[in-house]
Amino acid sequence: MSTTGTEYLNEVAASDYEWGFVTDIEADTVPKGLSEDVIRLISSKKAEPEWLLDWRLKSYAHFEKMLAEKGFPTWAHLDYPEVDFQNVSYYSAPNSKPKYESLDEVDPKLLDTFERLGIPISEQKMLAGVAVDVVMDSVSVATTFKDELAKQGVIFCSFGEAVEKHPDLVRKYMGSVVPNTDNLFAALNSAVFTDGSFAYIPKGVRCPMELSTYFRINAAGTGQFERTLIVAEDDSYVSYLEGCTAPRRDENQLHAAVVEIVAKRGAEVKYSTVQNWYPGDAEGKGGVYNFVTKRGICEGDDSKISWTQLETGSAITWKYPSVILKGDRSVGEFYSVAFTKGKQQADTGTKMIHLGKDTSSTIISKGISAGNSQNAYRGLVKINPKASGARNFSQCDSMLLGDRCGAHTFPYLEIAHPNAKVEHEATTSKVGEDQIFYCKQRGISEQDAIKLIVNGFCKEILAKLPMEFAVEAQKLLAIELEGSVG
Amino acid sequence: MLEITNLHASIEDEEKEILKGINLRVGAGEVHAIMGPNGSGKSTLASILAGRDGYEITQGSINFEGDDLLEMDPDERAREGLFLAFQYPVELPGVNMSTFLRHAVNSVREHRGQDELSAVDFLKLMKEKAGLVHLDPSLKSRAVNEGFSGGEKKRSEIFQLAMLEPKLAVLDETDSGLDIDALRIVSDGVNQLRSPERSFVVITHYQRLLDYITPDFVHVLVDGRIVKSGGKDLALKLEELGYDWIKEDAVVA
Numbered sequence: 001m002s003t004t005g006t007e008y009l010n011e012v013a014a015s016d017y018e019w020g021f022v023t024d025i026e027a028d029t030v031p032k033g034l035s036e037d038v039i040r041l042i043s044s045k046k047a048e049p050e051w052l053l054d055w056r057l058k059s060y061a062h063f064e065k066m067l068a069e070k071g072f073p074t075w076a077h078l079d080y081p082e083v084d085f086q087n088v089s090y091y092s093a094p095n096s097k098p099k100y101e102s103l104d105e106v107d108p109k110l111l112d113t114f115e116r117l118g119i120p121i122s123e124q125k126m127l128a129g130v131a132v133d134v135v136m137d138s139v140s141v142a143t144t145f146k147d148e149l150a151k152q153g154v155i156f157c158s159f160g161e162a163v164e165k166h167p168d169l170v171r172k173y174m175g176s177v178v179p180n181t182d183n184l185f186a187a188l189n190s191a192v193f194t195d196g197s198f199a200y201i202p203k204g205v206r207c208p209m210e211l212s213t214y215f216r217i218n219a220a221g222t223g224q225f226e227r228t229l230i231v232a233e234d235d236s237y238v239s240y241l242e243g244c245t246a247p248r249r250d251e252n253q254l255h256a257a258v259v260e261i262v263a264k265r266g267a268e269v270k271y272s273t274v275q276n277w278y279p280g281d282a283e284g285k286g287g288v289y290n291f292v293t294k295r296g297i298c299e300g301d302d303s304k305i306s307w308t309q310l311e312t313g314s315a316i317t318w319k320y321p322s323v324i325l326k327g328d329r330s331v332g333e334f335y336s337v338a339f340t341k342g343k344q345q346a347d348t349g350t351k352m353i354h355l356g357k358d359t360s361s362t363i364i365s366k367g368i369s370a371g372n373s374q375n376a377y378r379g380l381v382k383i384n385p386k387a388s389g390a391r392n393f394s395q396c397d398s399m400l401l402g403d404r405c406g407a408h409t410f411p412y413l414e415i416a417h418p419n420a421k422v423e424h425e426a427t428t429s430k431v432g433e434d435q436i437f438y439c440k441q442r443g444i445s446e447q448d449a450i451k452l453i454v455n456g457f458c459k460e461i462l463a464k465l466p467m468e469f470a471v472e473a474q475k476l477l478a479i480e481l482e483g484s485v486g
Numbered sequence: 487m488l489e490i491t492n493l494h495a496s497i498e499d500e501e502k503e504i505l506k507g508i509n510l511r512v513g514a515g516e517v518h519a520i521m522g523p524n525g526s527g528k529s530t531l532a533s534i535l536a537g538r539d540g541y542e543i544t545q546g547s548i549n550f551e552g553d554d555l556l557e558m559d560p561d562e563r564a565r566e567g568l569f570l571a572f573q574y575p576v577e578l579p580g581v582n583m584s585t586f587l588r589h590a591v592n593s594v595r596e597h598r599g600q601d602e603l604s605a606v607d608f609l610k611l612m613k614e615k616a617g618l619v620h621l622d623p624s625l626k627s628r629a630v631n632e633g634f635s636g637g638e639k640k641r642s643e644i645f646q647l648a649m650l651e652p653k654l655a656v657l658d659e660t661d662s663g664l665d666i667d668a669l670r671i672v673s674d675g676v677n678q679l680r681s682p683e684r685s686f687v688v689i690t691h692y693q694r695l696l697d698y699i700t701p702d703f704v705h706v707l708v709d710g711r712i713v714k715s716g717g718k719d720l721a722l723k724l725e726e727l728g729y730d731w732i733k734e735d736a737v738v739a
Contacts, residue, residue, distance in 0.1 A: 433539065438576040441536050442590035442646065443564035443597070452589065456580030456629065 059190030162198035196226035223254035232267035265300025284343030287315025298330030322351035325359035340373035369405035493546035506710035522707035567653035673698030693725035
């Protein structure tokens with residue numbers, strides 16, 4: 001690598017986080033610590049029904065048991081100190097009206113926060129036609145376009161509101177895809193989750209707009225534990241977007257989310273994420289620990305679930321959006337770009353569990369590592385004995401920027417049916433001095449050359465994102481690469 | 487245009503000198519052919535002109551249009567109007583040819599104080615210039631050099647040359663790996679790009695390229711030195727007698 005090349009890559013590696021500001025909003029925050037009492041307190045603050053409190057307490061018992069018996073999961077290619085669960089506040093709510101009927105009632109400081117984040121909740125941006133649910137720290141603060149959606153029978157609201165207004169749906173599906181015993185972080189989330197989003201698409205309805213949730217951790221010392229539940233009835237369609245940011249803080253913040261998707265016969269759910277939690281500074285101080293369990297089930301025949309993610313944030317990312325292909329001919333897809341720099345560590349991938357006949361899955365993962373970061377793809381393709389005609393295609397490409405970072409690929413295959421067709425391809429490339437020189441010889445600056453090359457590398461994934469998001473994602477990637485403060 | 491004076495260079499961290507005192511003056515509109523056997527330093531000269539890393543200039547200077555070329559970064563040189571047609575063009579997977587060239591053309595234009603080309607004008611320009619080297623229109627929507635045949639890569643280099651309209655174009659063994667038809671297409675393209683303001687340095691091992699691109703001057707590079715210069719007849723003589731004749735001559739001189 002040329003000297004200028006190294007300099008630029010160092011700059012990339014050390015580049016700043018634009019979304020690191022803190023909003024000065026009074027918040028109602030529960031003291032640090034985790035106990036049954038804290039869970040009861042959260043549940044009562046949210047005025048929850050008894051069944052939900054029971055579920056939380058059971059989840060907490062599972063969590064305690066798992067922590068005592070197995071401790072922290074250590075199988076991932078990640079190196080971090082164990083989280084002190086007693087040193088986290090499990091509930092923080094911006095201190096104003098608990099519910100908003102319209103945006104006019106929302107604290108202007110809050111609106112300003114989202115304005116700075118470039119989140120489309122202002123009237124002007126609403127014209128873009130995206131329904132948005134905004135979750136700040138622990139509670140949902142604004143959901144747009146609710147009425148419009150209701151006309152079609154689509155329910156899109158905060159999780160808390162769903163518990164109140166659609167308890168039967170929540171009760172039926174919550175924990176049906178990710179049980180509260182699934183893993184340590186899922187159990188923790190089930191015990192202490194505070195809010196999140198809920199979407200329900202009735203039979204035969206094609207959701208007329210993109211549904212979108214933005215998550216923001218603001219208060220210090222808090223964790224964010226949101227749940228998202230999406231239920232798509234027969235022959236329905238929805239495209240769901242999720243974005244996240246957090247302020248720059250010296251201490252590590254904990255984020256443990258659960259996302260569950262249920263797709264019935266012929267339904268299609270497309271879930272897109274741009275994850276940009278604060279990654280910590282160049283020395284690895286601070287940053288969000290992101291432990292997320294995302295799973296969908298293609299319950300009905302001919303259903304389809306597709307995960308697309310751009311992961312650029314978090315100090316630690318531990319995330320494997322998965323699909324259980326239960327219905328015959330159901331389809332699972334996972335498209336991912338994970339970009340790490342500084343001292344970030346990402347261990348991400350997917351699980352495709354083939355149960356039904358003629359099911360198919362596609363995995364395309366692009367990892368880009370810069371600085372001193374570590375970027376791992378971990379994926380499981382499992383084909384059950386009854387899944388005749390199952391097919392999978394996996395492609396994992398890694399790109400290294402500089403020579404202090406690492407890329408790793410851990411593909412696991414469990415094939416129990418003889419006629420399964422499974423293909424796996426993996427490549428690792430280095431942004432070559434030759435490629436950069438070629439661009440420079442055409443008058444293109446080194447920065448632009450690296451941007452072009454990286455964008456070219458992950459173009460096919462970014463193209464899978466919904467239009468508006470794709471533009472944002474490309475910008476985000478450019479900013480991440482640029483190392484400039486906006 | 488270009489003046490190389492007593493240029494000595496070696497590969498970084500290696501003792502061995504590759505260029506041992508090159509002197510070359512290229513005037514506006516002139517076409518200079520540099521010929522020489524393998525290992526004589528031809529491609530090193532091209533790389534140093536374009537500013538590739540990994541070489542150490544131990545002595546001498548290169549003046550380009552009144553500026554010290556060796557002080558400039560490779561992208562600056564390109565924006566100042568120096569173009570290198572690569573012997574081995576690099577693949578840029580996923581990077582669309584038109585995106586790539588738009589970046590390139592607009593950086594050069596910006597440097598010259600010109601406005602960015604509109605999308606429409608840019609596409610028009612692409613179409614026009616691609617015609618020069620009979621480039622398949624589909625290549626423009628493909629990734630840069632990815633999956634191009636050897637001939638397509640070389641044609642694409644000349645196409646890029648046409649797009650960027652440099653003052654000085656260095657062709658590094660552009661004829662290598664071309665069959666006779668492709669050679670003719672590439673040479674035709676180059677000939678159409680010749681102008682009183684544009685100079686060429688054509689580096690080649692074989693005389694046959696010079697049947698199509700007629701040089702004003704021919705220089706023979708042997709072991710890091712220009713041992714003989716002359717008109718286009720010199721190339722023909724080389725073809726007939728081979729490099730050994732020159733090498734012996736050089737020893738005698």
